[in-house]
Amino acid sequence: MDFKQIQELIKMVNKSNIGEVTIEQKDFRVTIKQKEEHVTQVVSSAPVHAVPAHAVTPQPAASSQPVAEKAKTIEAPAANLVTIKSPMIGTFYRKSAPDKPNLTDVGSDVAPGTVVCIIEAMKLFNEIESEVSGKIVKVLVEDASPVEYDQPLFLVEPA
Numbered sequence: 001m002d003f004k005q006i007q008e009l010i011k012m013v014n015k016s017n018i019g020e021v022t023i024e025q026k027d028f029r030v031t032i033k034q035k036e037e038h039v040t041q042v043v044s045s046a047p048v049h050a051v052p053a054h055a056v057t058p059q060p061a062a063s064s065q066p067v068a069e070k071a072k073t074i075e076a077p078a079a080n081l082v083t084i085k086s087p088m089i090g091t092f093y094r095k096s097a098p099d100k101p102n103l104t105d106v107g108s109d110v111a112p113g114t115v116v117c118i119i120e121a122m123k124l125f126n127e128i129e130s131e132v133s134g135k136i137v138k139v140l141v142e143d144a145s146p147v148e149y150d151q152p153l154f155l156v157e158p159a
Contacts, residue, residue, distance in 0.1 A: 006030060009030070009032060018034070020032065020033045081158075082132045082155070082157075083152045083153075083156075084132075084153050084156060085150050085153060086119060086148065086150065087119075088121050088149055089146075089147065089149050090126070091120040091144060091147070092117060092145055093125075094118075094139070094143045095118070096115075103116055103118070104136050104154070107136065108135070108136045110130040110133065110156060112130060113129050114129060114130045115128065115129055116154060117154075130156070134159045136155075136156055137156065137157045139154055140152050140153055
């Protein structure tokens with residue numbers, strides 16, 4: 001088996017659901033294993049999404065019509081608000097350090113470039129900046145909690 005064949009085999013394993021494959025030929029043996037990091041990320045994200053899904057589940061059992069109306073009611077006030085979303089997966093922090101004040105609070109004025117929070121990803125602390133001018137109306141995430149890519153973090157009333 002040559003190097004190109006091994007590369008093709010790695011690509012095929014990555015695209016499939018196979019966890020591990022071993023090939024033996026005469027005096028040659030190759031074992032290819034898929035990383036399990038992706039599965040760990042999915043499992044860690046489940047609690048973030050499980051709470052809202054669980055809160056909505058009992059209502060459809062009683063009547064599906066009020067749930068639809070309630071969803072519309074929730075979306076209507078947010079129509080004039082801008083959402084600041086997480087640009088990455090990581091841990092959300094409202095402070096730049098444990099002994100520092102929050103970067104933003106409800107009622108804080110923000111402008112483009114204003115740091116609104118920190119997201120830690122792989123031991124790197126990334127400053128998340130506002131892209132809009134306005135006033136923070138609601139903080140949607142608890143401090144030191146995990147966040148997903150594109151998860152809403154703040155609601156901003158545009159100026």
